[in-house]
Amino acid sequence: MRIFWVKTILLFFLFAICIRLFYWQVVRAEFLQSQAENQHYKNTKIEAVRGNILFADGSILTSSNPAFSLYGLPKQLDDEQKVTTAYLLAKVLTGKQEEVDGLAKEITNKLSQDLYWVLLKRNISPDQKKQIEQLNLKGVEFEGSSVRFYPEGSSAAHLLGFVVPDTKDAGASKGYFGLEGYFNGELKGISGLLRNERDALGLPILIGNFLESQASNGKSLILNVNQTVQFIVEESLRAGIKKYGAKSGSVVVMDPKTGGILALAAYPSYDPLTYYDFPKEYFRNPIVADQYEPGSTFKVLVLAAALNEGLIRPDTKCDICSGPVSISGFTIRTWNNKYYADTTMKDVIVHSDNTGMVFAGKKIGLDKFYSYLENFGFGQPTNIDLQDEASPDIRVKEAWREIDLATASFGQGIAVTPVQMVRAISAIANGGNLMEPHVVSKVLSDDGKSVYEIKPKSKQVLKPAVAQQVMEMMVAAVQEGESKFVKPKGFKIAGKTGTAQIPVAGHYDPNKTIASFVGFAPADDPKFVMLVRYDEPSSSIFGSETAAPTFFEIAKQLLLYYKIAPSE
Amino acid sequence: MTIIKKFEPAEPRKTFSKKYIALVVISLFVLMVIEIWANNNVAVYGEKLQKLSFLQKTLNLENQILENEIAKQVSLTNVASKSAELGFSKPESIQYIR
Secondary structure, three states, X not given: OHHHXXXXXXXXXXXXXXXXXXXXXXXXXXXHHHXXXXXXXXXXXXXXXXXXXXOOOOOEEEEEEEEEEEEEOHHHOOHHHHHHHHHHHHHHHOOOHHHHHHHHHHHHHHHOOOOOOEEEXXXXXXXXXXXXXXXXXXXXXXXXXXEEEOOOOOOOHHHHOEEEEOOOOOOOEEEEOHHHHHXXXXXXXXXXXXXXXXXXXXXXXXXXXXXXXXXXXXXXXXXXXXXXXXXXXXXXXXXXXXXXXXXXXXXXXXXXXXXEEEEEEEEOOOOHHHHHHOOHHHHOOHHHHOOEOOHHHHXXXXXXXXXXXXXXXXXXXOOOOOXXXXXXXXXXXXXXXXXXXXXXXXXXXXXXXXXXXXXXXXXXXXXXXXHHHHHOOOOOOOOOOOOOOOOOOOOOHHHOOHHHHHHHOOOOOOOEOHHHHXXXXXXXXXXXXXXXXXXXXXXXXXXXXXXXXXXXXXXXXXXXXXHHHHHHHHHHHHHHOOOHHHOXXXXXXXXXXXXXXXXXXXXXXXXXXXXXXXEEEOOOOOOEEEEEEEEOOOOOOOHHXXXXXXXXXXXXXXXXXXXXXXXX | OOOOOOOOOOOOOOOOXXXXXXXXXXXXXXXXXXXXXXXXXXXXXXXXXXXXXXXHHXXXXXXXXXXXXXXXXXXXXXXXXXXXXXXXXXXXXXXXXX
């Protein structure tokens, strides 16, 4: 009987063992396999390095600096260790003695959470990492990442945009606004994975299983932006805003032959590294996202349209310019209430005569005027390679009244963006071609080979002879107009001032203006087209006394930089 | 009665000779030694690989930091500030020679 019971017990145990083995090997097989793999294998995410953004000459505008994310492993620490670790980390992470206690408390709180790992601090420097490693702390780990580096500080912030940590992909980053936003896909790269077998000490086993999916670093961008031109523009704009007491201002410089943006600056600006310290309104790039009424700078485009259609000639005389013009019950006056009977179209531009423009507008008529608005690219995005471009709509043709055509002919009642305006003027500068503006000239792969080159796109919108005639009118406007005293001597520069009142609650505020100056130099073979714009300058409301001096100040330096000698 | 057996030479036994056994034992021993040596080396090279990989990462980081430091030093913002410190100023009156 005893043998029977012994056998029964043994069989029972055998059965229990079989059940247990079945449970482990069949029911829990996948879970245990994954646990074993986690112990044998180490997965390391290889972060892709974000691509650089380089000036036209290859110097760095933005690159990446190595940084690390600091993680804590709360389960490996007891309460006393958590407090000690937090205090030691805080001493390394903050340079200020008075902040140590606060930071230590913050880290202790993070380490007290019921988690396996917790992020303690992002973007710590390699030096800080070294110091922490020397402390030989338990329960602390690092993960490699990178932080954007700006050798020129906050320069070209609106052009660049900024980078923030990607909440959907730990360790990765995401660009917003400007180039960082527009080219985020190209710049961010693709992270890789390294998976290899480890021994009991955690060292890699050479003949063990090894899987590597290489990280593909982000592509780099080579811009059309010239480092020196950008520096000159920013410095002059900053000084101009201060001098003229403007609320804000912007300058855009473009190569009329290629459409390449040579410089782009706007103030108030922000620091892309500490973007979170600035108001959100500063992030919008006013050159591509802000709409404004161009005022008298628009006149040259209306005259170009009329000349191109053969409806007027530069010497055509205006027969309604001897006094204010009445249209649909509205009276249109000149900016200084001076009138020139039988003035020529050239003098209309020189004197910035609104009545002369009403004459030209009538000659063109709504249909042709509207089609030229479209030809010059108004009402549609320029396709500039910056994320935040917006294009103000043009009213449908059917909604235009006679007075709308009259006011639009001198640049009021119509909205444009600065980049649309500078592009349209570049068509006059380059012989009639409307260029597509581009900030980036080339995209380079990680190994430095060109992935693709952005070719200039253009369409002919004016006859070359007409472009030449309008250019001569703009040269006369500079030489004989209100801004003649600030023009650099000896250089042939084409330009036009603009002073547009700002619409406020259905009417124009006479004391608030947008002062602008648009032009190009040297007029016969332009190296650059530039638009300077000040919002609400307080020293003078006129473009000729604010934007024009800044334009000529920048132009003087650019002509020197491009080694262009005076021609007159 | 005397039975006289006819003398016939004994057929050689078909067994492994001691020589072969010794050879197999020695071979196994050599293989064992090689395995121990290889395992030992693999473990050592694993550590060396770890160190080399770490060194490569460190050098890459330092290279990146140095490149950025150069970019900072040659940046126009820095050059302008240095030149101002040294008393340089912008040209005021430019003479063009034809």
